[in-house]
Amino acid sequence: MPILIMSNDAKLLADLVKDVHRQLRQEFIKTGDTESVWTNHCRNVACLKKYASSMHKLATEHWEQLRVSNPATSRINWTWSFLQYYFFGGGLEIQRKKSNSNTEWPKLILKESKISMLDVGSCYNPFGEYEELDVLSIDLCPAVESVYQCDFLKVPVGEKTVLDGQNVLNLANNSFHCIVFSFLLEYFPSSSQRWTCCERAHLLLVEEGILVIITPDSKAAHSNSKVMKSWREGLSAIGLKRIKYDKLQHAHCMAFRKVSMDTVLTFEDRELLSSKMYIPQDFHNPVDSNNESKADVKFTEGEVAEGFTHLPMFDE
Numbered sequence: 001m002p003i004l005i006m007s008n009d010a011k012l013l014a015d016l017v018k019d020v021h022r023q024l025r026q027e028f029i030k031t032g033d034t035e036s037v038w039t040n041h042c043r044n045v046a047c048l049k050k051y052a053s054s055m056h057k058l059a060t061e062h063w064e065q066l067r068v069s070n071p072a073t074s075r076i077n078w079t080w081s082f083l084q085y086y087f088f089g090g091g092l093e094i095q096r097k098k099s100n101s102n103t104e105w106p107k108l109i110l111k112e113s114k115i116s117m118l119d120v121g122s123c124y125n126p127f128g129e130y131e132e133l134d135v136l137s138i139d140l141c142p143a144v145e146s147v148y149q150c151d152f153l154k155v156p157v158g159e160k161t162v163l164d165g166q167n168v169l170n171l172a173n174n175s176f177h178c179i180v181f182s183f184l185l186e187y188f189p190s191s192s193q194r195w196t197c198c199e200r201a202h203l204l205l206v207e208e209g210i211l212v213i214i215t216p217d218s219k220a221a222h223s224n225s226k227v228m229k230s231w232r233e234g235l236s237a238i239g240l241k242r243i244k245y246d247k248l249q250h251a252h253c254m255a256f257r258k259v260s261m262d263t264v265l266t267f268e269d270r271e272l273l274s275s276k277m278y279i280p281q282d283f284h285n286p287v288d289s290n291n292e293s294k295a296d297v298k299f300t301e302g303e304v305a306e307g308f309t310h311l312p313m314f315d316e
């Protein structure tokens, strides 16, 4: 297996990206106020732009080399090959048979044989290269012109998808065959924001549509199996059933199938399910002793040390 040796340039870029994640977490731990931390972050245009150009460069100039030398390490290749299997290679029919229910599944219609994809936190539109995908790429701060500006946490969801220039004004319910969160969820400092993203994905997907979640981790699969299990349980409670999991060299790659339409959650349900979307970094800062959700998750010191402390392709 080829080893990724990070050049000095790649390390600087990765440090910049990691620093933004770290600062957001620190602000959140200090104030406990997700809303104000997020609003301030979104106003910091200089920081967003620096992040966007660093991430773009890191992915296209450095990680791309690894993709070419060892395609099996690529989150982009993994996603594409899973979508081909599911939508064109009989995977969807296999899932219907497996579910063993009498559900009358609606016909899943591909427009002009294309899979409509929403790539959230796209940055540089990595899925734009595939002709069979009709991609709407969105980002808080796009690095390239083909990506639309949109805060996925806040954008209204309704009847239609409405674009205005380079901005997304509205996203349509039940309209996407696939939604991708590639290296997105760990950007957020709170598990409630990660949960909001997943609930929104559920709303936006057609029935039997696929949510792909990719999260960085260079450790062995078992090191964070507890975290991945927790995410799986949370998402299954709203009818997003995990049907594929692979551990790549630097990432966990997962596909969730939307198997049910309606989920009515109480405030308490939502609190509990949000807490399932934790990442080990949520508990790293020693000043977070007031963080109540800490009591819900028991990590041994070893587990914390083995956790996502290595934000993989960012750390090596």
Ligand SMILES: C[S@@+](CC[C@H](N)C(=O)[O-])C[C@H]1O[C@@H](n2cnc3c(N)ncnc32)[C@H](O)[C@@H]1O
Pocket (backbone or CB within 6 Å): 052, 055, 059, 120, 121, 122, 123, 124, 138, 139, 140, 141, 150, 151, 152, 153, 181, 182, 183, 184, 187
């Ligand atoms: C680590 S980068 C991942 C880029 C790309 N998906 C990849 O796999 O290389 C995370 C991206 O998520 C974007 N992002 C963070 N919060 C977002 C939000 N609320 N709405 C849209 N994009 C967001 C960031 O601006 C950043 O470009």
